Amino acid sequence: MAPPATSCRSPTPTTGSNWSGRSATGRRTSPLTLGHGSNVIASDTGHEGTVAVMNTRGITVKRVNDDTVAATVQAGHPLADLVQWATAEHLAGIECLAGIPGTVGAAPVQNAGAYGQQVSDALDHLTAWDWDMGRLRTLPAQACRLRHRDSRFKNDPCRWTILTATFHLTRSPAAPITYQPLADELGVHVGARLPVAEVTAAVLANRHRCGLLLDPHGSDARQAGSVFLNPPVSAAQAARWSAAGCPVHTDSDGQLRASAGWLLEHTGYRPGYKIADGIRCSERRTLTLTAHDGATATGFALALSELSVQVEIATGIKLRPEPTLVGAWA
Ligand SMILES: Cc1cc2nc3c(=O)[nH]c(=O)nc-3n(C[C@H](O)[C@H](O)[C@H](O)COP(=O)(O)OP(=O)(O)OC[C@H]3O[C@@H](n4cnc5c(N)ncnc54)[C@H](O)[C@@H]3O)c2cc1C
Structure with a gap:
């Protein structure tokens, strides 16, 4: 439920190096950064100022070791597409995030999570434009202060525009199941490890049954x-x-x-x-x-x-x- 804005930009650079962050009067300004707007309620009068909507997309993969890859994902990439890609590649670490709407760049903001897994389980580092310091920053996951549905970004919203997030994903069965309703859905005990695709499918089936999937055309769309x-x-x-x-x-x-x-x-x-x-x-x-x-x-x-x-x-x-x-x- 995103707001009308007095101006709206769709940033394309992933380095942010040409973002002066200064208005015509020379004052430092920061935009309201949005992804898909699935976790905001905008006031009836909208937002006074610039809204930057992240539309950047793409995944770059680097080998870390025989079992692990580092997937660097653009902030505007849909989280659901990232999970689908990882599932197809048999890469574990984010399988329980299947079905969470929104963008990859927004996911660290509230350390998005479900079914016993959250962004902090797989995030290695991210890059962000720091509007206070006026420069690009690389933040290791530890520096993001990711806690239960919380992070430094959530508590200091005007300071940061997250540009990319890098996840470490492993070629292995999915992480051990820790959430009882998911174990029940799969018919296994807590602690079981299953192929990534089985876990993703079970998460999506459970979300569907519980009304946790966003249907843009259904009666619960807004x-x-x-x-x-x-x-x-x-x-x-x-x-x-x-x-x-x-x-x-x-x-x-x-x-x-x-x-x-x-x-x-x-x-x-x-x-x-x-x-x-x-x-x-x-x-x-x-x-x-x-x-x-x-x-x-x-x-x-x-x-x-x-x-x-x-x-x-x-x-x-x-x-x-x-x-x-x-x-x-x-
Ligand atoms: C049906 C439904 C189910 C959901 N299920 C879950 C769930 O299971 N678990 C869960 O954790 N959440 C869930 N959510 C909440 C939401 O999907 C997540 O919080 C998601 O990460 C928001 O992504 P978005 O792109 O829509 O962010 P937006 O709503 O656009 O933004 C959310 C916040 O992040 C900030 N932000 C967005 N992008 C950036 C960026 N690039 N840099 C800096 N700040 C940014 C915004 O300013 C805002 O404060 C659900 C929402 C819906 C509608």
């Missing part, structure tokens, strides 16, 4: 995916709510997290529930809000806040929106 992150909970909250049936898991940073979807349903929301004019829970899953005729971005943001308040009243747990709000908000 959406930004899950609207809340699974909230961090204390050990006491985890014990209390898992006893009530709430799925609780430990994320890759060791933090206990409760299921945001379960908390919404416990509070009374259901798939298809109408929250405001033109805004309702997806027909397939409560955690996805969809926009229809009559919806406004302001209404969407108010709906998020209403849901969050009601869940906090019912459970004492605070939900934080996952999509990024861009533009001016009253």
